[in-house]
Amino acid sequence: MSPGPAALVPPDPAWGEQAVGLLAVVRSAFAVLDGAQGMAYDHIGSTAVPGLAAKPFLDLQVRVPVLVAVEDYEDALRATTFVRARGSRPDSPGVTADVPRGTSRPDDPLVWRKALFVSEAPAAILHVRRADSPWAAYTVALRDLLREDAGRRAQYEGLKRRLAHEHAADEDYDDYTRAKTVFFDEVQGELERRVRAVGGPVRSAPYR
Numbered sequence: 001m002s003p004g005p006a007a008l009v010p011p012d013p014a015w016g017e018q019a020v021g022l023l024a025v026v027r028s029a030f031a032v033l034d035g036a037q038g039m040a041y042d043h044i045g046s047t048a049v050p051g052l053a054a055k056p057f058l059d060l061q062v063r064v065p066v067l068v069a070v071e072d073y074e075d076a077l078r079a080t081t082f083v084r085a086r087g088s089r090p091d092s093p094g095v096t097a098d099v100p101r102g103t104s105r106p107d108d109p110l111v112w113r114k115a116l117f118v119s120e121a122p123a124a125i126l127h128v129r130r131a132d133s134p135w136a137a138y139t140v141a142l143r144d145l146l147r148e149d150a151g152r153r154a155q156y157e158g159l160k161r162r163l164a165h166e167h168a169a170d171e172d173y174d175d176y177t178r179a180k181t182v183f184f185d186e187v188q189g190e191l192e193r194r195v196r197a198v199g200g201p202v203r204s205a206p207y208r
C-alpha cells in the first residue's frame with residue numbers, strides 16, 4: 001500500500017496543525033517502545049514549508065535511538081490510521097532503506113535502514129529512521145533551507161510542477177520521486193553545511 005499519484009495543491013496553513021496532531025498520536029503510540037524517551041518527532045517534506053505547493057500528504061519523521069524490527073512499530077501503530085508501507089514496486093525508493101547519499105558515508109551500512117508507514121485518512125507518510133541516519137539530518141536541513149530561502153523554494157516548486165505534469169499518468173509516483181533527486185543533488189552541499197553547523201538536527205521546528 002502506498003499513496004498513489006496526486007497533483008500538487010496550493011499550500012494549506014492547516015498542514016502544520018494537522019502534523020502536530022498526527023505526531024502526538026504517533027508519540028503516544030510509540031510510548032510503549034524501548035527508547036521512547038529518546039525519540040524526536042519532525043514535520044518534514046513540502047507540507048512543512050509554508051508557501052510551498054505540495055502533494056497533499058503530510059510527511060512525518062521519527063528519529064529513534066535504535067531501529068527495532070518493523071513489526072514492533074507496526075504493532076505499536078495498530079490502533080492508529082498508519083499501516084506498514086509495502087511499496088508500489090519491488091524497488092520502490094525509501095521503503096525499507098534510504099538510498100545512500102552525501103560526501104561522508106557512515107561505516108555502518110545499516111544506518112540507511114528505515115521503516116515506512118502510510119495513512120490514507122488523514123493522508124500522511126511516516127518515516128522511522130535512526131537518529132544517526134544522514135537522511136534523518138538531511139530531511140530537516142532541507143525543510144529549513146526551503147523555509148528560509150525563497151529562491152530555492154521557487155526553484156524546487158518549479159521542478160515539482162514540471163515533474164508532476166510529466167508523471168501525471170503514472171500508476172504510482174516512484175518515478176516522480178526519483179526524478180526529484182536532481183534538486184537534492186544540487187543542494188547536497190548546502191544540506192551538509194547546515195548539518196555540520198548544528199552537529200545534526202536536534203530540534204523539531206514548527207510550521208510557521
